[in-house]
Amino acid sequence: MKTKSNLERVLNAGYFAVTAEVGPPQSADPEVIRKKAKLLSGYVDGFNVTDGQTAVVRMASWAACLIGKEFGLDPIVQMTCRDRNRIALQMDILGIAALGINNVLCLTGDHPKFGNHPHAKGVYDIDSVQLIKIVKDMRDEKKFQNGEPIPYEPRLFIGAAENPFADPFEFRVLRLKKKIEAGADFIQTQIIYNVPKFKEWMKRVCDLGLHEKVKIIAGVSPLKSVGAAKYMKTKIPGMDVPDEIITRLQGVPKDQVPKEGIRICVDIINELKEVKGVAGVHIMAIEWEETVPEIVEAANLYPRPKF
Amino acid sequence: MLISKQKPLEEIMEYIEGEKKVFLVGCKGCAEGWESGGEREILEMKKKLEEKGKIVTGHVVVDMLCDKALSAIKLKNFKKKIDEADSLIVFTDGAGVQVVAELVKKMVHPGCNTISSGGAHAEWKGAERCMECGNCVLEYTGGLCPIARCSKHILNGPCGGSQYGKCEVDETIPCVWHLIYERLKEIGRLDKMEMFVAPKDWSLSLIAGPPVKRF
Numbered sequence: 001m002k003t004k005s006n007l008e009r010v011l012n013a014g015y016f017a018v019t020a021e022v023g024p025p026q027s028a029d030p031e032v033i034r035k036k037a038k039l040l041s042g043y044v045d046g047f048n049v050t051d052g053q054t055a056v057v058r059m060a061s062w063a064a065c066l067i068g069k070e071f072g073l074d075p076i077v078q079m080t081c082r083d084r085n086r087i088a089l090q091m092d093i094l095g096i097a098a099l100g101i102n103n104v105l106c107l108t109g110d111h112p113k114f115g116n117h118p119h120a121k122g123v124y125d126i127d128s129v130q131l132i133k134i135v136k137d138m139r140d141e142k143k144f145q146n147g148e149p150i151p152y153e154p155r156l157f158i159g160a161a162e163n164p165f166a167d168p169f170e171f172r173v174l175r176l177k178k179k180i181e182a183g184a185d186f187i188q189t190q191i192i193y194n195v196p197k198f199k200e201w202m203k204r205v206c207d208l209g210l211h212e213k214v215k216i217i218a219g220v221s222p223l224k225s226v227g228a229a230k231y232m233k234t235k236i237p238g239m240d241v242p243d244e245i246i247t248r249l250q251g252v253p254k255d256q257v258p259k260e261g262i263r264i265c266v267d268i269i270n271e272l273k274e275v276k277g278v279a280g281v282h283i284m285a286i287e288w289e290e291t292v293p294e295i296v297e298a299a300n301l302y303p304r305p306k307f
Numbered sequence: 308m309l310i311s312k313q314k315p316l317e318e319i320m321e322y323i324e325g326e327k328k329v330f331l332v333g334c335k336g337c338a339e340g341w342e343s344g345g346e347r348e349i350l351e352m353k354k355k356l357e358e359k360g361k362i363v364t365g366h367v368v369v370d371m372l373c374d375k376a377l378s379a380i381k382l383k384n385f386k387k388k389i390d391e392a393d394s395l396i397v398f399t400d401g402a403g404v405q406v407v408a409e410l411v412k413k414m415v416h417p418g419c420n421t422i423s424s425g426g427a428h429a430e431w432k433g434a435e436r437c438m439e440c441g442n443c444v445l446e447y448t449g450g451l452c453p454i455a456r457c458s459k460h461i462l463n464g465p466c467g468g469s470q471y472g473k474c475e476v477d478e479t480i481p482c483v484w485h486l487i488y489e490r491l492k493e494i495g496r497l498d499k500m501e502m503f504v505a506p507k508d509w510s511l512s513l514i515a516g517p518p519v520k521r522f
Contacts, residue, residue, distance in 0.1 A: 081459075082459075086506060108459055108461060108466050108467075109459075110468075111458050111459060111468075111475065111476045113458075113476050113477075114476075122458075122459065124459045124460045124461070125506070125509060126506045126507075127459065127460075127461040127462055127463050127464070127466075128463075128466075129462075129463035129503065129504075130462070130463065130504075130505065130506045133503065133505075134506075145506060161467060162467070163467030163468075165470075166465065166466075166467045166468065166469050166470055167465075167469050167470050167471060167472060167482075167485060168465075168469075168485055168488045168489075171465075171488050171500070174497075174500070174501050175463075175465075177501070178463060178501065178503060181503065182503055190467060237467075237468035237469075237470065237475030238467045238468045238469070238470055238475065
Protein backbone atom coordinates (compact mmCIF):
# COMPACT_ATOMS: atom_id res chain seq x y z
CA MET A 1 0.00 0.00 0.00
CA LYS A 2 1.41 3.32 -1.07
CA THR A 3 -1.28 5.30 0.76
CA LYS A 4 -4.22 5.11 3.15
CA SER A 5 -6.63 5.26 0.24
CA ASN A 6 -9.71 3.05 0.53
CA LEU A 7 -9.81 2.86 -3.26
CA GLU A 8 -6.25 1.56 -3.35
CA ARG A 9 -7.14 -1.06 -0.73
CA VAL A 10 -10.21 -2.22 -2.63
CA LEU A 11 -8.29 -2.45 -5.90
CA ASN A 12 -5.31 -4.20 -4.32
CA ALA A 13 -7.59 -6.75 -2.68
CA GLY A 14 -8.87 -7.59 -6.16
CA TYR A 15 -12.42 -6.32 -5.79
CA PHE A 16 -14.18 -4.78 -8.78
CA ALA A 17 -14.11 -1.14 -7.64
CA VAL A 18 -16.94 1.37 -7.79
CA THR A 19 -16.38 5.11 -7.81
CA ALA A 20 -18.84 7.89 -8.56
CA GLU A 21 -18.63 11.47 -9.61
CA VAL A 22 -20.15 14.39 -7.74
CA GLY A 23 -20.71 17.75 -9.33
CA PRO A 24 -20.11 20.59 -6.86
CA PRO A 25 -22.62 23.48 -6.69
CA GLN A 26 -22.25 26.88 -8.32
CA SER A 27 -22.68 28.30 -4.85
CA ALA A 28 -21.29 28.21 -1.31
CA ASP A 29 -24.07 25.87 -0.11
CA PRO A 30 -22.55 22.85 1.65
CA GLU A 31 -25.95 21.12 1.84
CA VAL A 32 -25.79 20.30 -1.88
CA ILE A 33 -22.69 18.21 -1.32
CA ARG A 34 -24.01 16.72 1.95
CA LYS A 35 -27.13 15.53 0.18
CA LYS A 36 -25.19 13.89 -2.64
CA ALA A 37 -22.61 12.37 -0.29
CA LYS A 38 -25.36 10.84 1.88
CA LEU A 39 -26.81 9.18 -1.20
CA LEU A 40 -23.48 7.61 -2.12
CA SER A 41 -22.46 6.50 1.36
CA GLY A 42 -21.98 2.73 1.40
CA TYR A 43 -22.39 2.38 -2.36
CA VAL A 44 -18.96 3.49 -3.60
CA ASP A 45 -15.30 2.94 -2.72
CA GLY A 46 -14.39 6.49 -3.56
CA PHE A 47 -16.02 9.59 -4.98
CA ASN A 48 -14.64 12.26 -7.28
CA VAL A 49 -15.54 15.90 -7.14
CA THR A 50 -14.92 17.67 -10.42
CA ASP A 51 -12.60 20.67 -10.58
CA GLY A 52 -14.47 23.38 -12.42
CA GLN A 53 -15.80 20.96 -15.00
CA THR A 54 -16.39 22.55 -18.42
CA ALA A 55 -14.61 25.62 -17.03
CA VAL A 56 -17.63 26.76 -15.03
CA VAL A 57 -16.99 28.33 -11.61
CA ARG A 58 -18.10 25.92 -8.90
CA MET A 59 -17.11 25.03 -5.35
CA ALA A 60 -13.48 23.89 -5.23
CA SER A 61 -13.03 20.15 -5.55
CA TRP A 62 -10.94 19.82 -2.37
CA ALA A 63 -13.49 21.74 -0.30
CA ALA A 64 -16.42 19.66 -1.51
CA CYS A 65 -14.31 16.52 -0.95
CA LEU A 66 -13.82 17.48 2.69
CA ILE A 67 -17.58 17.84 3.15
CA GLY A 68 -18.12 14.41 1.57
CA LYS A 69 -15.50 12.94 3.87
CA GLU A 70 -17.85 13.67 6.84
CA PHE A 71 -19.96 10.77 5.56
CA GLY A 72 -17.15 8.26 5.67
CA LEU A 73 -16.47 8.49 1.95
CA ASP A 74 -12.98 8.32 0.43
CA PRO A 75 -12.62 11.46 -1.68
CA ILE A 76 -10.76 11.74 -4.97
CA VAL A 77 -9.79 15.37 -5.53
CA GLN A 78 -9.74 16.31 -9.20
CA MET A 79 -7.00 18.73 -10.10
CA THR A 80 -6.69 20.46 -13.44
CA CYS A 81 -3.82 22.47 -14.90
CA ARG A 82 -6.18 25.04 -16.39
CA ASP A 83 -6.38 27.45 -13.48
CA ARG A 84 -3.17 26.90 -11.53
CA ASN A 85 0.50 26.88 -12.30
CA ARG A 86 3.00 24.41 -10.85
CA ILE A 87 3.39 26.52 -7.70
CA ALA A 88 -0.33 26.55 -6.88
CA LEU A 89 -0.77 22.89 -7.82
CA GLN A 90 2.01 21.75 -5.50
CA MET A 91 0.59 23.91 -2.70
CA ASP A 92 -2.80 22.24 -3.17
CA ILE A 93 -1.19 18.80 -3.22
CA LEU A 94 0.42 19.49 0.16
CA GLY A 95 -2.84 20.95 1.44
CA ILE A 96 -5.13 18.08 0.47
CA ALA A 97 -2.70 15.50 1.85
CA ALA A 98 -2.53 17.43 5.12
CA LEU A 99 -6.33 17.43 5.28
CA GLY A 100 -6.38 13.64 5.12
CA ILE A 101 -7.36 13.23 1.48
CA ASN A 102 -5.74 10.17 -0.09
CA ASN A 103 -6.53 10.35 -3.80
CA VAL A 104 -5.92 12.84 -6.56
CA LEU A 105 -6.96 12.73 -10.21
CA CYS A 106 -4.59 14.67 -12.48
CA LEU A 107 -6.15 16.37 -15.49
CA THR A 108 -5.19 18.99 -18.05
CA GLY A 109 -8.67 20.54 -17.80
CA ASP A 110 -11.40 21.78 -20.10
CA HIS A 111 -10.48 24.93 -21.98
CA PRO A 112 -11.93 28.23 -20.61
CA LYS A 113 -13.73 28.72 -23.91
CA PHE A 114 -16.35 26.13 -22.89
CA GLY A 115 -17.20 27.73 -19.57
CA ASN A 116 -18.96 30.72 -18.07
CA HIS A 117 -15.82 32.88 -18.04
CA PRO A 118 -14.63 32.40 -21.61
CA HIS A 119 -12.39 35.46 -21.43
CA ALA A 120 -10.23 34.00 -18.67
CA LYS A 121 -6.58 33.25 -19.36
CA GLY A 122 -5.99 29.53 -19.34
CA VAL A 123 -2.86 28.78 -17.31
CA TYR A 124 -1.61 25.44 -18.68
CA ASP A 125 1.85 25.93 -17.20
CA ILE A 126 2.09 22.15 -17.14
CA ASP A 127 0.00 19.34 -18.63
CA SER A 128 -1.66 16.32 -17.01
CA VAL A 129 1.25 13.97 -17.70
CA GLN A 130 3.65 16.40 -16.06
CA LEU A 131 1.29 16.84 -13.09
CA ILE A 132 1.21 13.06 -12.57
CA LYS A 133 5.02 13.02 -12.50
CA ILE A 134 5.12 15.95 -10.07
CA VAL A 135 2.76 14.21 -7.58
CA LYS A 136 4.69 10.96 -7.96
CA ASP A 137 8.03 12.70 -7.34
CA MET A 138 6.58 14.55 -4.34
CA ARG A 139 5.35 11.26 -2.88
CA ASP A 140 8.09 8.77 -3.79
CA GLU A 141 11.19 10.94 -4.23
CA LYS A 142 10.12 13.49 -1.61
CA LYS A 143 10.98 16.25 -4.04
CA PHE A 144 9.27 19.31 -5.40
CA GLN A 145 9.27 19.94 -9.14
CA ASN A 146 12.33 22.15 -8.74
CA GLY A 147 14.23 19.31 -7.06
CA GLU A 148 14.11 20.71 -3.52
CA PRO A 149 13.43 18.13 -0.78
CA ILE A 150 10.10 17.77 1.06
CA PRO A 151 10.51 16.87 4.74
CA TYR A 152 6.98 15.37 5.05
CA GLU A 153 5.73 14.01 1.77
CA PRO A 154 2.10 13.91 0.56
CA ARG A 155 0.94 10.29 0.34
CA LEU A 156 -1.59 10.31 -2.46
CA PHE A 157 -2.96 7.53 -4.65
CA ILE A 158 -2.44 8.98 -8.11
CA GLY A 159 -5.13 8.90 -10.75
CA ALA A 160 -5.28 10.00 -14.36
CA ALA A 161 -7.88 10.04 -17.08
CA GLU A 162 -7.72 8.54 -20.53
CA ASN A 163 -10.11 8.74 -23.42
CA PRO A 164 -10.20 5.61 -25.60
CA PHE A 165 -12.45 7.44 -28.06
CA ALA A 166 -10.21 10.37 -28.86
CA ASP A 167 -7.95 10.47 -31.88
CA PRO A 168 -5.47 9.34 -33.03
CA PHE A 169 -6.87 6.03 -31.77
CA GLU A 170 -3.58 4.13 -32.25
CA PHE A 171 -1.73 6.61 -30.06
CA ARG A 172 -4.19 6.51 -27.14
CA VAL A 173 -2.71 3.36 -25.65
CA LEU A 174 0.79 4.79 -25.91
CA ARG A 175 -0.41 7.94 -24.16
CA LEU A 176 -1.82 5.74 -21.40
CA LYS A 177 1.63 4.13 -21.19
CA LYS A 178 3.17 7.58 -20.81
CA LYS A 179 0.81 8.34 -17.93
CA ILE A 180 1.70 5.04 -16.24
CA GLU A 181 5.40 5.72 -16.65
CA ALA A 182 4.87 9.20 -15.24
CA GLY A 183 3.38 7.61 -12.10
CA ALA A 184 -0.36 6.96 -12.46
CA ASP A 185 -1.70 4.28 -10.08
CA PHE A 186 -5.24 4.25 -11.45
CA ILE A 187 -7.04 5.44 -14.55
CA GLN A 188 -10.62 6.62 -14.88
CA THR A 189 -11.73 6.54 -18.49
CA GLN A 190 -14.04 8.73 -20.51
CA ILE A 191 -17.70 7.64 -20.45
CA ILE A 192 -18.16 4.45 -22.45
CA TYR A 193 -21.15 3.88 -24.71
CA ASN A 194 -19.28 2.31 -27.61
CA VAL A 195 -18.32 -0.93 -25.85
CA PRO A 196 -16.82 -2.69 -28.92
CA LYS A 197 -14.43 0.20 -29.49
CA PHE A 198 -13.51 0.24 -25.79
CA LYS A 199 -12.83 -3.51 -25.96
CA GLU A 200 -10.51 -2.96 -28.90
CA TRP A 201 -8.65 -0.33 -26.87
CA MET A 202 -8.47 -2.63 -23.82
CA LYS A 203 -7.12 -5.40 -25.99
CA ARG A 204 -4.26 -3.15 -27.02
CA VAL A 205 -3.78 -2.15 -23.37
CA CYS A 206 -3.52 -5.82 -22.35
CA ASP A 207 -1.27 -6.67 -25.30
CA LEU A 208 1.26 -4.21 -23.86
CA GLY A 209 0.72 -5.60 -20.35
CA LEU A 210 -0.39 -2.18 -19.13
CA HIS A 211 -3.39 -3.57 -17.21
CA GLU A 212 -0.88 -5.13 -14.82
CA LYS A 213 0.80 -1.81 -14.14
CA VAL A 214 -2.24 0.35 -13.54
CA LYS A 215 -5.83 -0.14 -12.36
CA ILE A 216 -8.24 0.79 -15.09
CA ILE A 217 -11.64 2.01 -13.94
CA ALA A 218 -14.09 2.27 -16.80
CA GLY A 219 -16.30 5.35 -16.98
CA VAL A 220 -20.09 4.98 -17.38
CA SER A 221 -23.02 7.37 -17.21
CA PRO A 222 -26.81 6.84 -17.24
CA LEU A 223 -28.63 8.84 -19.91
CA LYS A 224 -31.69 10.74 -18.73
CA SER A 225 -33.20 11.63 -22.07
CA VAL A 226 -32.85 11.29 -25.82
CA GLY A 227 -31.84 14.94 -25.92
CA ALA A 228 -29.00 14.33 -23.46
CA ALA A 229 -27.75 11.45 -25.58
CA LYS A 230 -27.80 13.57 -28.72
CA TYR A 231 -26.09 16.44 -26.91
CA MET A 232 -23.31 14.14 -25.72
CA LYS A 233 -22.92 12.69 -29.19
CA THR A 234 -22.55 16.03 -30.94
CA LYS A 235 -21.48 18.64 -28.41
CA ILE A 236 -19.11 17.05 -25.92
CA PRO A 237 -15.55 16.77 -27.23
CA GLY A 238 -14.15 13.26 -27.23
CA MET A 239 -17.51 11.47 -26.72
CA ASP A 240 -18.63 8.50 -28.77
CA VAL A 241 -22.37 7.72 -28.50
CA PRO A 242 -23.39 5.05 -31.04
CA ASP A 243 -26.77 5.39 -32.79
CA GLU A 244 -27.97 2.09 -31.23
CA ILE A 245 -27.99 3.75 -27.81
CA ILE A 246 -30.15 6.59 -29.06
CA THR A 247 -32.45 4.18 -30.91
CA ARG A 248 -32.86 2.11 -27.74
CA LEU A 249 -33.90 5.19 -25.77
CA GLN A 250 -36.29 6.24 -28.55
CA GLY A 251 -37.83 2.78 -28.50
CA VAL A 252 -39.53 3.19 -25.11
CA PRO A 253 -42.42 5.50 -24.08
CA LYS A 254 -41.20 8.96 -23.10
CA ASP A 255 -41.83 8.50 -19.36
CA GLN A 256 -39.80 5.28 -19.44
CA VAL A 257 -36.70 6.87 -21.00
CA PRO A 258 -34.86 7.57 -17.69
CA LYS A 259 -35.47 3.96 -16.56
CA GLU A 260 -34.17 2.71 -19.89
CA GLY A 261 -31.13 4.98 -19.52
CA ILE A 262 -30.36 3.34 -16.20
CA ARG A 263 -30.87 -0.14 -17.71
CA ILE A 264 -28.43 0.68 -20.52
CA CYS A 265 -25.91 1.83 -17.93
CA VAL A 266 -26.29 -1.40 -15.95
CA ASP A 267 -25.99 -3.48 -19.14
CA ILE A 268 -22.78 -1.67 -20.03
CA ILE A 269 -21.38 -2.25 -16.52
CA ASN A 270 -22.19 -5.94 -16.78
CA GLU A 271 -20.39 -6.11 -20.11
CA LEU A 272 -17.40 -4.20 -18.75
CA LYS A 273 -17.10 -6.59 -15.80
CA GLU A 274 -16.20 -9.30 -18.30
CA VAL A 275 -13.54 -7.29 -20.13
CA LYS A 276 -10.00 -8.36 -19.32
CA GLY A 277 -8.05 -5.66 -17.51
CA VAL A 278 -11.02 -3.65 -16.26
CA ALA A 279 -10.64 -3.17 -12.50
CA GLY A 280 -13.81 -1.24 -11.75
CA VAL A 281 -16.37 1.30 -12.90
CA HIS A 282 -16.65 5.02 -12.40
CA ILE A 283 -20.26 6.20 -12.49
CA MET A 284 -20.66 9.74 -13.75
CA ALA A 285 -24.36 10.42 -13.13
CA ILE A 286 -24.16 14.08 -13.97
CA GLU A 287 -26.68 15.98 -11.80
CA TRP A 288 -28.44 12.63 -11.37
CA GLU A 289 -26.39 11.25 -8.50
CA GLU A 290 -29.50 9.76 -6.85
CA THR A 291 -29.44 6.95 -9.43
CA VAL A 292 -26.04 5.66 -8.28
CA PRO A 293 -27.32 3.34 -5.49
CA GLU A 294 -29.87 1.82 -7.86
CA ILE A 295 -27.24 1.26 -10.55
CA VAL A 296 -24.76 -0.25 -8.10
CA GLU A 297 -27.39 -2.65 -6.75
CA ALA A 298 -28.74 -3.59 -10.18
CA ALA A 299 -25.21 -4.37 -11.36
CA ASN A 300 -24.72 -6.70 -8.35
CA LEU A 301 -21.97 -4.52 -6.95
CA TYR A 302 -23.61 -3.95 -3.56
CA PRO A 303 -22.58 -4.14 -0.75
CA ARG A 304 -19.11 -2.65 -1.07
CA PRO A 305 -16.16 -4.29 0.70
CA LYS A 306 -15.41 -3.09 4.22
CA PHE A 307 -12.02 -3.32 5.86
CA MET B 308 12.52 40.71 -37.22
CA LEU B 309 12.49 37.51 -35.21
CA ILE B 310 15.24 37.39 -32.65
CA SER B 311 16.80 34.00 -32.11
CA LYS B 312 19.77 32.71 -30.24
CA GLN B 313 21.65 29.46 -30.82
CA LYS B 314 20.88 26.66 -28.40
CA PRO B 315 23.89 25.41 -26.38
CA LEU B 316 26.01 22.97 -28.40
CA GLU B 317 25.46 20.25 -25.76
CA GLU B 318 21.70 20.44 -26.30
CA ILE B 319 22.12 20.17 -30.07
CA MET B 320 24.48 17.19 -29.59
CA GLU B 321 21.78 15.49 -27.48
CA TYR B 322 19.29 15.99 -30.28
CA ILE B 323 21.53 14.33 -32.87
CA GLU B 324 22.77 11.55 -30.63
CA GLY B 325 22.72 8.35 -32.63
CA GLU B 326 22.83 10.23 -35.92
CA LYS B 327 25.93 10.43 -38.06
CA LYS B 328 25.14 12.76 -40.95
CA VAL B 329 23.42 16.10 -40.75
CA PHE B 330 22.46 18.85 -43.15
CA LEU B 331 22.54 22.43 -41.88
CA VAL B 332 20.09 25.18 -42.78
CA GLY B 333 20.54 28.87 -42.00
CA CYS B 334 18.78 32.06 -42.95
CA LYS B 335 20.01 35.34 -44.38
CA GLY B 336 17.10 37.20 -42.81
CA CYS B 337 16.69 37.67 -39.09
CA ALA B 338 19.02 34.80 -38.15
CA GLU B 339 21.96 36.43 -39.94
CA GLY B 340 21.11 39.76 -38.35
CA TRP B 341 21.11 38.21 -34.88
CA GLU B 342 24.18 36.06 -35.62
CA SER B 343 22.36 32.84 -34.83
CA GLY B 344 22.16 31.28 -38.28
CA GLY B 345 23.81 33.32 -41.04
CA GLU B 346 26.50 32.05 -43.41
CA ARG B 347 29.26 32.66 -40.85
CA GLU B 348 27.49 30.87 -37.98
CA ILE B 349 26.58 27.92 -40.17
CA LEU B 350 30.21 27.45 -41.20
CA GLU B 351 31.31 27.73 -37.57
CA MET B 352 28.70 25.16 -36.55
CA LYS B 353 29.81 22.86 -39.38
CA LYS B 354 33.34 22.98 -37.99
CA LYS B 355 32.18 22.32 -34.41
CA LEU B 356 30.06 19.36 -35.43
CA GLU B 357 32.87 17.88 -37.54
CA GLU B 358 35.20 18.20 -34.57
CA LYS B 359 32.64 16.14 -32.62
CA GLY B 360 32.81 13.45 -35.31
CA LYS B 361 29.64 14.27 -37.25
CA ILE B 362 29.50 14.40 -41.04
CA VAL B 363 27.91 17.52 -42.46
CA THR B 364 26.57 16.44 -45.84
CA GLY B 365 25.97 20.04 -46.86
CA HIS B 366 24.47 23.34 -45.86
CA VAL B 367 22.36 26.11 -47.27
CA VAL B 368 21.64 29.61 -46.11
CA VAL B 369 18.29 30.68 -47.57
CA ASP B 370 17.43 34.35 -48.12
CA MET B 371 14.16 34.27 -46.18
CA LEU B 372 13.60 30.82 -44.73
CA CYS B 373 10.13 31.70 -43.49
CA ASP B 374 9.08 32.26 -47.11
CA LYS B 375 7.96 28.73 -47.87
CA ALA B 376 7.87 29.02 -51.67
CA LEU B 377 11.37 30.45 -51.86
CA SER B 378 12.72 27.90 -49.41
CA ALA B 379 11.14 25.04 -51.34
CA ILE B 380 13.08 26.04 -54.45
CA LYS B 381 16.33 26.50 -52.54
CA LEU B 382 16.10 23.19 -50.68
CA LYS B 383 15.26 21.34 -53.89
CA ASN B 384 18.73 22.23 -55.20
CA PHE B 385 20.22 20.38 -52.24
CA LYS B 386 17.96 17.35 -52.43
CA LYS B 387 20.81 14.86 -52.85
CA LYS B 388 22.75 16.14 -49.84
CA ILE B 389 19.61 16.35 -47.74
CA ASP B 390 18.65 12.78 -48.69
CA GLU B 391 22.11 11.64 -47.63
CA ALA B 392 21.72 13.13 -44.16
CA ASP B 393 20.02 11.47 -41.20
CA SER B 394 18.45 14.77 -40.18
CA LEU B 395 18.54 18.53 -40.62
CA ILE B 396 19.41 21.18 -38.08
CA VAL B 397 17.83 24.56 -38.69
CA PHE B 398 19.47 27.66 -37.25
CA THR B 399 16.77 30.27 -37.16
CA ASP B 400 13.53 31.12 -35.39
CA GLY B 401 10.68 28.68 -34.87
CA ALA B 402 8.87 29.74 -38.04
CA GLY B 403 11.90 28.80 -40.17
CA VAL B 404 12.23 25.41 -38.47
CA GLN B 405 8.57 24.72 -39.17
CA VAL B 406 8.92 25.68 -42.84
CA VAL B 407 11.73 23.15 -43.26
CA ALA B 408 9.74 20.49 -41.37
CA GLU B 409 6.88 20.97 -43.81
CA LEU B 410 9.18 20.68 -46.81
CA VAL B 411 11.34 17.73 -45.81
CA LYS B 412 10.21 14.28 -44.70
CA LYS B 413 13.00 13.90 -42.20
CA MET B 414 13.72 14.75 -38.60
CA VAL B 415 14.26 18.49 -38.31
CA HIS B 416 16.05 19.71 -35.17
CA PRO B 417 15.72 23.30 -33.95
CA GLY B 418 19.18 24.84 -33.55
CA CYS B 419 17.95 28.06 -31.93
CA ASN B 420 15.57 29.39 -29.32
CA THR B 421 13.29 32.18 -30.46
CA ILE B 422 13.58 34.96 -27.95
CA SER B 423 11.31 37.63 -29.33
CA SER B 424 9.57 38.82 -32.43
CA GLY B 425 11.07 42.25 -31.92
CA GLY B 426 7.67 43.68 -32.77
CA ALA B 427 7.14 41.87 -36.05
CA HIS B 428 6.38 38.39 -37.27
CA ALA B 429 7.87 36.05 -39.79
CA GLU B 430 6.79 35.97 -43.40
CA TRP B 431 4.74 32.80 -43.05
CA LYS B 432 1.20 33.74 -44.06
CA GLY B 433 -2.05 32.44 -42.72
CA ALA B 434 -1.20 31.26 -39.23
CA GLU B 435 0.79 32.20 -36.20
CA ARG B 436 3.63 29.73 -36.00
CA CYS B 437 6.09 30.95 -33.39
CA MET B 438 5.18 32.50 -30.04
CA GLU B 439 8.77 33.41 -29.14
CA CYS B 440 8.66 31.23 -26.03
CA GLY B 441 12.44 31.32 -25.72
CA ASN B 442 12.80 27.58 -25.13
CA CYS B 443 12.13 25.86 -28.44
CA VAL B 444 10.42 22.46 -28.16
CA LEU B 445 10.19 21.66 -31.89
CA GLU B 446 12.72 18.87 -31.27
CA TYR B 447 10.04 16.78 -29.53
CA THR B 448 7.18 17.56 -31.82
CA GLY B 449 8.38 16.80 -35.32
CA GLY B 450 8.83 20.46 -36.16
CA LEU B 451 5.24 21.54 -35.43
CA CYS B 452 4.77 23.97 -32.57
CA PRO B 453 2.40 23.00 -29.71
CA ILE B 454 3.01 26.32 -27.97
CA ALA B 455 1.67 28.32 -30.90
CA ARG B 456 -0.85 25.80 -32.17
CA CYS B 457 -2.26 23.76 -29.24
CA SER B 458 -5.02 25.54 -27.29
CA LYS B 459 -3.63 24.17 -24.03
CA HIS B 460 0.10 24.38 -24.90
CA ILE B 461 0.32 20.69 -24.02
CA LEU B 462 3.77 19.12 -24.29
CA ASN B 463 2.56 15.54 -23.88
CA GLY B 464 -0.43 15.60 -26.17
CA PRO B 465 -2.91 15.15 -27.62
CA CYS B 466 -5.51 15.86 -24.92
CA GLY B 467 -8.66 13.80 -24.63
CA GLY B 468 -10.75 16.20 -26.67
CA SER B 469 -9.05 15.65 -30.01
CA GLN B 470 -11.37 13.95 -32.49
CA TYR B 471 -11.25 13.61 -36.26
CA GLY B 472 -8.04 15.63 -36.30
CA LYS B 473 -9.71 18.78 -34.99
CA CYS B 474 -9.12 20.89 -31.90
CA GLU B 475 -11.91 20.61 -29.32
CA VAL B 476 -11.87 24.34 -28.81
CA ASP B 477 -12.54 25.28 -32.42
CA GLU B 478 -13.29 22.74 -35.11
CA THR B 479 -11.84 24.98 -37.80
CA ILE B 480 -8.42 24.54 -36.16
CA PRO B 481 -6.51 21.33 -36.78
CA CYS B 482 -5.36 19.50 -33.66
CA VAL B 483 -1.63 20.16 -33.89
CA TRP B 484 -0.93 17.02 -31.86
CA HIS B 485 -2.76 14.99 -34.46
CA LEU B 486 -0.53 16.59 -37.10
CA ILE B 487 2.52 15.93 -34.92
CA TYR B 488 1.50 12.27 -34.64
CA GLU B 489 1.11 11.91 -38.41
CA ARG B 490 4.36 13.70 -39.12
CA LEU B 491 6.39 11.64 -36.61
CA LYS B 492 4.80 8.45 -37.88
CA GLU B 493 5.70 9.40 -41.44
CA ILE B 494 9.35 9.99 -40.61
CA GLY B 495 9.53 6.94 -38.33
CA ARG B 496 10.14 8.91 -35.14
CA LEU B 497 7.09 8.17 -32.97
CA ASP B 498 9.57 7.52 -30.17
CA LYS B 499 9.72 11.32 -29.77
CA MET B 500 6.04 11.37 -28.87
CA GLU B 501 6.27 8.41 -26.49
CA MET B 502 8.95 10.25 -24.53
CA PHE B 503 7.99 12.20 -21.41
CA VAL B 504 8.56 15.91 -21.99
CA ALA B 505 9.32 17.66 -18.69
CA PRO B 506 7.69 20.92 -17.55
CA LYS B 507 8.86 23.79 -19.67
CA ASP B 508 11.01 26.74 -18.64
CA TRP B 509 8.49 29.51 -19.18
CA SER B 510 10.71 32.14 -17.60
CA LEU B 511 12.22 32.82 -21.01
CA SER B 512 8.84 33.56 -22.51
CA LEU B 513 7.50 37.05 -22.98
CA ILE B 514 4.10 35.84 -21.70
CA ALA B 515 5.42 34.58 -18.38
CA GLY B 516 8.79 36.24 -17.93
CA PRO B 517 9.60 39.85 -17.25
CA PRO B 518 8.37 42.27 -19.92
CA VAL B 519 11.75 42.90 -21.47
CA LYS B 520 13.31 41.76 -24.72
CA ARG B 521 16.23 39.51 -23.93
CA PHE B 522 18.90 39.86 -26.59
